[in-house]
Amino acid sequence: MNKYDVAVVGATGMVGRMFLKVLEEKQFPINNFYAFASSKSAGSKVTFNGKEYVVLELNENSFDRHIDIALFSAGGETSKKYSPIAASKGVVVIDNSSAFRMDEDVPLIVPEVNPQAAKGHKGIIANPNCSTIQAVVALKPLYDKYGIKRIVYSTYQAVSGTGVKGVTDLEEGIKGNAPKAYPHPIAYNCLPQIDTFLENGYTKEEMKMINETQKILDDQTLRITATTVRVPVYSGHSESINVEFEKDFDIDELKQILENGPGIILQDDPANNVYPLAINAAGKNEVFVGRIRRDYSVEYGINLWVVADNVRKGAATNAVQIAELLIRA
Numbered sequence: 001m002n003k004y005d006v007a008v009v010g011a012t013g014m015v016g017r018m019f020l021k022v023l024e025e026k027q028f029p030i031n032n033f034y035a036f037a038s039s040k041s042a043g044s045k046v047t048f049n050g051k052e053y054v055v056l057e058l059n060e061n062s063f064d065r066h067i068d069i070a071l072f073s074a075g076g077e078t079s080k081k082y083s084p085i086a087a088s089k090g091v092v093v094i095d096n097s098s099a100f101r102m103d104e105d106v107p108l109i110v111p112e113v114n115p116q117a118a119k120g121h122k123g124i125i126a127n128p129n130c131s132t133i134q135a136v137v138a139l140k141p142l143y144d145k146y147g148i149k150r151i152v153y154s155t156y157q158a159v160s161g162t163g164v165k166g167v168t169d170l171e172e173g174i175k176g177n178a179p180k181a182y183p184h185p186i187a188y189n190c191l192p193q194i195d196t197f198l199e200n201g202y203t204k205e206e207m208k209m210i211n212e213t214q215k216i217l218d219d220q221t222l223r224i225t226a227t228t229v230r231v232p233v234y235s236g237h238s239e240s241i242n243v244e245f246e247k248d249f250d251i252d253e254l255k256q257i258l259e260n261g262p263g264i265i266l267q268d269d270p271a272n273n274v275y276p277l278a279i280n281a282a283g284k285n286e287v288f289v290g291r292i293r294r295d296y297s298v299e300y301g302i303n304l305w306v307v308a309d310n311v312r313k314g315a316a317t318n319a320v321q322i323a324e325l326l327i328r329a
Helices: 016-027 076-088 114-120 129-147 164-174 204-216 249-261 312-328
Strands: 004-009 030-037 044-048 051-054 068-074 094-095 123-128 148-157 223-230 236-243 265-267 288-295 301-308
Touching: 004 016, 016 030, 030 044, 030 051, 030 223, 044 123, 068 312, 076 094, 076 123, 094 236, 094 312, 114 312, 129 148, 129 204, 129 236, 129 249, 129 265, 129 288, 129 301, 148 204, 204 223, 223 301, 249 265, 249 288, 249 312, 301 312
Parallel strands: 004 030, 004 068, 068 094, 094 123, 148 223, 265 288
Antiparallel strands: 044 051, 148 236, 236 301, 288 301
């Protein structure tokens, strides 16, 4: 088996550490490994595959060495600066930030949904937004079978989506301390704002879900609306997805399609209180789907409840799956 030289940029952050864990779990074939971070984290150590690595400071010369694949999770500005440098030196960058997601020349990949798009990369591949990833994994097999006219997203997103500072806000808020990451207390509260508001009244997070879904499914005609909410949950994003199909469906057949869909685990037994829960999705790489029921307010409508670990499938696992696509190509 071929082995590859791999770098993780942002190795000391929440997603960066999960990159390491998922690479280990999947036994990704690695020859040389490099951990990069900002100057404040340089010199610290990370453990990977039973070996300690000194974290190197990210700079313009970091990619002068041979690196096949670099997984980036260090923020949009860092990605904008260093991803093109890495790509110019033959590195394939898989970027977890929003910097390149809507760039026409950069494929936006969810391996269960549009793996073919990876073939056209020019050195940079974008990892989608966490909330978009789990949604399109659930929607793709239904889109292929029934066609989709309209999607209504309502999300209930964990504080880990904001990183360590979001988790800290919840922990400190429970103690009665004022928030630092959020504009209002998140403890015992729900915030109908994720990221900043735009002129159209939507937040950036809501527009990410709309635009990214259209790009990943390669369908600009899809009508989509979204409301994204931050909730006092540590890990796992939950989503209520209302879908209007192009044609009618049999509910049992639809459930079977989901059960057989790649990366999906069906949990839909309401009589026994079985449905996806964020607490159960934590630490898992799959997308969980349940509460499936016909929407009688429209001709061909369905309601789904979709849950996934946002730091795993919503970030690290999806990026490593993209890396696996590349080495299989």
